[in-house]
Amino acid sequence: MHTETLVADIRILLLPLPEFAMLPFGGFLDKLRFTADEADYSRQRHCTWQILGLEPGHVESSSGIAVQTQVTPAEIGYQDFDYLVIFGGRSAKVTQALAPHYKNMLRRAAGHGVTLVCIDNACFLLAACGLLAGHKVALHWRHETEFRAAFPRIEVMSDQMYCFDGNRISCAGGTAAIDLAVEMLTRACGRTRALKGLADMLVDEARSSAHQLxxxxxxxxxxxxxxxxxxxxxxxxxxxxxxxxxxxxxxxxxxxxxxxxxxxxxxxxxxxxxxxxxxxxxxxxxxxxxxxxxxxxxxxxxxxxxxxxxxxxxxxxxxxxxxxxxxxxxxxx
CATH class of the missing domain: 1.10.10.60 (Homeodomain-like)
Structure with a gap:
């Protein structure tokens, strides 16, 4: 019997940093789940994802809930992924200080053509690794002043929920991660499939990048x-x-x-x-x-x-x- 093999439209690595926020992580991941399958079976068909960590084990969120790492850098080929989505930690300063540990991994991913996506204060990590030079960034309004002081040469897009800038994407975090996921999925899978499941998530509509809160x-x-x-x-x-x-x-x-x-x-x-x-x-x-x-x-x-x-x-x-x-x-x- 012939079995059709589907090639995913979009392949994503999810990298939650220590003390990451559950809200953007859960919202982003659940939007992927709804779009991934024709029905609500959570099968990774039209889009696929894996949770990446520096080493095997668990990563604890800011709320104390832990998420299990599925793969480590040694176990993957970055050429098999389109995006690496990084979810920032509770403290911007602590997130920035992680640069020596994550720099090689992030630079290797970028070198293989993977688009790097920073959510919430994960932009502090990318900037500290030298991976935002020449790029614009959108981030949570509470972190704007601190980011401008730490990285004055990087342009901050104020009042934007997310920002697509070539092979770098940034997002302010919170529920804006859902809107970002919709836009990423729209570009990979089409608008109809990208919007699938929003009603189930009790989300009225996908907001644009320029949406004013x-x-x-x-x-x-x-x-x-x-x-x-x-x-x-x-x-x-x-x-x-x-x-x-x-x-x-x-x-x-x-x-x-x-x-x-x-x-x-x-x-x-x-x-x-x-x-x-x-x-x-x-x-x-x-x-x-x-x-x-x-x-x-x-x-x-x-x-x-x-x-x-x-x-x-x-x-x-x-x-x-x-x-x-x-x-x-x-x-x-």
Missing amino acids: RSLDNEVNTGRHVSRAIALMRTLLGSSKTADELASMVGISRRQLDRLFLASHAMTAKNYWNEVRLQHVQWRLLNSDHSLTTIADEAGISDVSYLSKIFRKRFGKPPAEFRKTISHHIVNP
């Missing part, structure tokens, strides 16, 4: 000028630009911009921008071990003593005490 702002109907100003505040977080310059970039007067912010957020544009900076400082104190000087630079505040003063006024404790208190609660819950 309303959840980045607490108010949905703030208007285009305020929305644009807030997006610029995040992009220009570490700059020395003033609220007057911000208003000019938005295309309205400072007085008009303040009036719009007062109406939508009950504070001036300058005060809102200060709040954005302080929220960034708080997040970095909780999620990194970087010095306050480094964090102050990221937030565009040159005077560390001034930062300590306004941080204490906003959060009730100076930065060092805040970080120590939070760390104590994490270690001794």
Whole structure:
């Protein structure tokens, strides 16, 4: 009896880094699963994938759930794959520090023509390995300022959920990994097959790369000028630009911009921008071990003593005490 052998349209290696986030990993993988088969049998027919690790065993996610490694670099031929998709770890700094361990593997894959895909802060690893030179990158908005400071020559595509740039693809992470998977599958398998299963995943539609997240702002109907100003505040977080310059970039007067912010957020544009900076400082104190000087630079505040003063006024404790208190609660819950 003749048995037809199907050649997969797209062949993918999945590389979860230590403390990777389950949300983008699971979303991306499940989208592959729905597209891979005619029905919902999870057979790897139209697309195939394997989970890659430096060595046999398990890789633990940030939530403590472990995923088993299926293959190691010594067991595969990179020429048999089209994409290597890397899922970033919980800490950008820790992810970047993995470069000496992963550099040879990633460079070997790229040398065999495999397209490298970085999701969430995995771009820190590729950049540290010298594999993003000359490429544009999209990443999670919380990591933009840190990435720009670490790799100033690499162009960051602000307000993009994912970015295709030749043989490099990047994605901000979260549920955007599903949208990225749809676009990758569309290019390999066609739009109809790429969209298969979205309803089962309770996803309304595949979002474009330029989709604007309303959840980045607490108010949905703030208007285009305020929305644009807030997006610029995040992009220009570490700059020395003033609220007057911000208003000019938005295309309205400072007085008009303040009036719009007062109406939508009950504070001036300058005060809102200060709040954005302080929220960034708080997040970095909780999620990194970087010095306050480094964090102050990221937030565009040159005077560390001034930062300590306004941080204490906003959060009730100076930065060092805040970080120590939070760390104590994490270690001794």
